[in-house]
Amino acid sequence: MKNQHPLPADLETVIVRLYQQVGKRVRAARMKANVTQAQLAQAVEMTRSSIANLEAGRQRIPLHLLVWIAEVLNARPGDLLPDTAMFDEVLIMPDLSEDLADTLPRMRDFVQSTVAKVALTSRKET
């Protein structure tokens, strides 16, 4: 069991990103198969808006649905899953003080609040 990468402190951020990546992969597989959201929705007995939410990562896809969608799109379930490396790729909030030293305060706020949306403030060491 691989254990050298402890989970980050803010697990929720990683989970949100994981579902977004799954959604992107579903969308890519659907487009590759030349299937519309409406067609996919019908095939797996869901509404088109659910498929749209799922592709945006807003709705968390249940495992059985992921396998079903893979079957409909003629893909492997694994194609729809993100790489486990995404847990290694978690971005820690970088120290930008030097780069932002002579930047106007508003731009500094903009850059920092934007980066904070994807970066974690710290990573729990075990």
Added chain:
Amino acid sequence: MGSHKADRLADNLLAILAVKKPPIPVEQIAESQGAIIVRNYFSGHESGFALREGSRWIIGVNTATSRRRQRFTIAHELGHLLMHDNKRLITDYSVLVGRRDNRSSLGTDDEEIGANRFAAALLMPRDLVVAELEKELELAEASSRDELIARIARTFDVSTEAMGYRLVNLSIITA
């Protein structure tokens, strides 16, 4: 107009990714190059930034502007990341008045021109623009110049302003 590094870079990307019709999927292109796009609403003229964090690239986009302008910002920042690797952070404003006072996080004029040129070439490739224009002229020969620009802008999902500049720069229309 000679072939500039920015033009070649954009053309190569479009060829490698086999993009053959508008609108250009700029977000997917940026992500294919390893960039993470982060949107953030921030009222003001701060339009975006390009940040290198280790091997990672982050493109920050202010969503206070229109979606079409955001597409241009993404392309512009990708241009910085692909061409200007001397800086960790480059910040961009949509309106830059009296701020050209050597702030190190601002791109130089040359860098800004290069990034704009890359963005225009990526979002509005010459061949696709010409083909679209011919198609439009066939459909509606009598439409006004402004209508024509607006329609092509819509097809490429860019601002009318950006398409206007592009058509002038390609010597397709006169300013």
